[in-house]
Amino acid sequence: MALRGEIAIAGLGQTEQGKVYDRSHMGFAVAAVERALADAGLARTDLDGLLLNPGISWGNAAMGSFMLQQALGLRDLALQATMNLGGATAGAMIQYAALAIAAGMCSTVACVFSDRPLKSPEEQRTRAGKSEGSAASYAFARGLDAAYGQFGVNAMYALVARRHMHVYGTTQDHLGAVAVSERRWANRNPAAQLHAVPLSLADYHASRWVVEPFHVLDCCLVSNGGVAVIVTSAERARALRKPPVYVWGMGQGHPGGDPAETLVSGASLASKAAFAMAGIEARDVQVAELYDCYTFTVLVTLEDYGFCAKGEAGDFVAAGHTAPGGRLPVNTGGGQLSSSYMWGMTPLAEGVLQARGEAGDRQVPRHDVVLVSGNGGLLSTHTTLVLSPLPS
């Protein structure tokens, strides 16, 4: 069964993102769905599927999608799941929605992410402030790694990045080039958290270290907000308010093993399936929205999609190819480094806007073949979407 061009993204809803505190994580999710439905010209009653990627502020929300269904007042859904592949989840939600629609299980699916990790100044003074600095607030620090002072995902990714620098000669300038390239895009995106802040390579080097080789500007932002995407059949999408964004190709790649050994992400595997389905090669991609939890992740992802040879992504970015005016625009909204961190929804939402030609000052001229990637774990999970405003 050929799926290429049979499924489309018909609606996109985004709340304000970043240091916004006027809603709960549930409130952001509901608002994102409302906006996605309005974008598509659909009513709540048109939805018969709901997929949720709960951010960290959902807590242990194994039934988060059911809680969201109740909050939205949705009845008689034919498809529902709470999903987590880390940063690869947004792409996976689109894929499972597409499969379910193609199989006839349902017709119109909302794929939703929201998170509210940031506390308002008022909340910091009162509620959250109470536990700050207590022994209980450091209960995360357990086990052997903590005894050696190894804490958190930044430190784990730093170890892999250092391997890449050792094996391939990737430099601090190369990492900085990714941060600068994405900031230049953010400077053209009024919704980006760091829209108004210019960034030079010198600024990058002067920014504080978090965990070497990562400066703070190598790490993604922290953001409150929500994003929802409506997936339906291409046939139905053509009758709706916005021009359809067709799913040409999709794939997943979960390599297992130790990516610090291989320095290869799941993109290598996922891209093969997605490109084969879409009938394209890497050189056909006109704009790429790549999951960027770190600057380093962008380098590995560029290599694993075949946009350059293994180990050469640093030079590729430093040459300006990914920046405005470059031959492969990458993370055109500013990405998760400079726009906002909505997990895999950040690259997906920007991919939809670019495909539609709705990206304003940052719109790229050629947007018939749009690549969207998601990456989770330690380069451990990966999803690929190839999107297009053209049905075929």
Next chain:
Amino acid sequence: MSAAPPIARPMPELEGELAPFIAAAKEHRLMVQRCTGCGALRFPPREICSRCLSSSAEWTNVSGRGEIFSFNVMHQVYHPAFAREVPYAVIVVKLAEGPKITSNLLDCPIDRINIGMPVEVVFEQISDAVTLPKFRVRAQS
């Protein structure tokens, strides 16, 4: 305002799957897990061998020699017990026998640390109950 008690330094659990490792370190021996199904060595300990799926394992001494596989330098204070130690390096050592272990490198300035450096285990007593395997640069013969 009374001062809150200091936050204790993070310690490995003395009970559970890591217990044989901690007990050996107290005796200045470095141990890793060995699958009794297929013989594969592994660290950190796991319930099941991902190679042969056996859930039977024992602990075995290793040489304590290896090389630095990767390292980072922690600047941000994630835990108050490390506030006076930043910046400090966390290293991953690839042991001569194969498994990798996270640790610290003693007696070496941060800017001298390199991937591939030969290292050997040393044992640092942290408390009455806990001695941690750490590493130092090994002179190449």
